[in-house]
Amino acid sequence: MIDYKNLSLANQVHQVIEENILNGVYKAGEILSESKLSEELGVSRTPIREALTRLESEKLIGITPTGTVVLGITDKDVKDIFTVKMKLEPLIAGLAAENISEEALVKLKDIIDQQEFYDSKDNKERVRNLDTEFHDTIYAECGSIVFQSILSPVHHKLLKYRKSSLENAERSPHSIGEHAGIYEAIKNRDKELAQKLMLEHICHAYENIKKGTKK
Amino acid sequence: MIDYKNLSLANQVHQVIEENILNGVYKAGEILSESKLSEELGVSRTPIREALTRLESEKLIGITPTGTVVLGITDKDVKDIFTVKMKLEPLIAGLAAENISEEALVKLKDIIDQQEFYDSKDNKERVRNLDTEFHDTIYAECGSIVFQSILSPVHHKLLKYRKSSLENAERSPHSIGEHAGIYEAIKNRDKELAQKLMLEHICHAYENIKKGTKK
DNA sequence: GGGAGTATACTTGTATACAAGCATGGTTAT
């Protein structure tokens, strides 16, 4: 399977703008102009528009004939996202335990190993990106395009909040340990355990985020 | 709130292509060409591309540098969609019972009245479109952009299957009756009842669809 | 006849030019 993502300017633009929104560089309420983005990023309006179109379907921005406004995500959105994750993601973990391929198992193990490595090097950003990769891999291997298409964008939106959570020095090793547990359960094809551990993993992540946003 | 949907060619194109995919006019595996769509629909490639970009994020098509392939939805997707709906939509109904505005209540009532009217006129298509409007209104009124953005596209994907279900002569009045029950519960701000009735409504719809696809 | 190489006709991806609408600010007239 060829990964075309690296080839397209529009995809790169999408990632950049998405990250800027989630990290607060483009703040909620701010007006984005296609022309300005075009100049800033050094590409024409066409790939910019394509990226904006996708960001709109993710509800991160709102496009009107008179301007494009940043919506971003609120604390309430985060709460709702975790509600969705708690309801659906254990199911996914169970499905993955049934359907995952051997290559994907190797990939999951590799992600966990890398997470441990970069955590020991205190490279938070890599750990965070690998967290996304871990969950995305499970989404991709559950065998359901419906669940994948719902959870993948939803999980991505937690970027900023995962950032504050995983930068909590205590949370990071716990999270990686939980990943390892989930991996083992999936590897052993233990559907029930995978579901249980995934639910706990999400609950812990949410509790940690709540702690982080309150202080 | 102004509805800009009617103004844009790209939105119209999106609707047309989406409908053609869901209704099987464009079959799974078929290759769509931007140029051909452009000629067929009488617009330039630009709005076509915008529509295809959105359809890709809905996972109804897959875009590669060598062509655009129709993915459509399978029976398994429908099963997964109902799993998602059963998990999330009762929550939404409960939230709507808490948050819905008076105008939206009037709108829901009006939708139900129209459904009864068009059902008596045997206008299945209008009944079906009103079903979408009923659920979309509840999504919009639950006060959560996250839930709305997940459930709205997911519900839309059932178009073809809703078609076969609601064209079942017996299901249609039942469905409308269930809508009325949900409306009453939301109007009375009875959260628990709204949740319960919504779950039942979805279960019935799914059972009916299963019956329809098996024969 | 079969195989290799090339040309052609597609595909998506990108850039740019043009159109229409709106908001804002300046200017002019009262």
Add this chain to the structure above:
DNA sequence: ATAACCATGCTTGTATACAAGTATACTCCC
């Protein structure tokens, strides 16, 4: 001074031209 009107510069929306890559089919050579 104030109000109305007009022009200017923005916005998104659309069309079109060009670029790069690929698959296929045809032709030529062996």
